[in-house]
Amino acid sequence: MRALIQRVTQASVTVDGAVIGEIGAGVLALVCAMRGDSDAEAEKLAAKLSKLRIFEDEAGKMNRSLLDTGGEALVVSQFTLAADTSRGNRPGFSEAAAPEDGNRLYEHFAAHLASLGPKVETGRFGADMKVALLNDGPVTIWLEISPQTA
Incomplete structure (x- = not known):
């Protein structure tokens, strides 16, 4: 699974x-399930996001997570994160999960x-x-969990 995370x-x-x-303060997560993804990738990506230290601590360093801050998350599906732009000028999306799988994941x-x-919206x-x-x-961060790393 892929996600583009933006601190908001x-x-x-x-x-x-x-x-x-x-949502108020927290993260916007644009999420895309890829072909071959399973519940394991979705769960690992969610766990990674919840613990990702992208919020400032008292010293102004990015050292606090969504869980530490009590922040919220807005999760939006975005299959275009699967875009393959290696050939030509028209992106291909064949690596995105099929719609039924993508929605479920x-x-x-x-x-x-x-x-x-x-809190998740x-x-x-x-x-x-x-x-x-x-x-x-x-703060914008790319996260990716593939079946090989899950």
């Missing part, structure tokens, strides 16, 4: 003009992250979503 002071996701997920990731402690898999965020830092 606030974030929201809107579908058809209605806000369906909204996305929901499993969000549920497992919530079970670890943070989500987008809607497959929907045309509008995501708004106020990036904090900015």
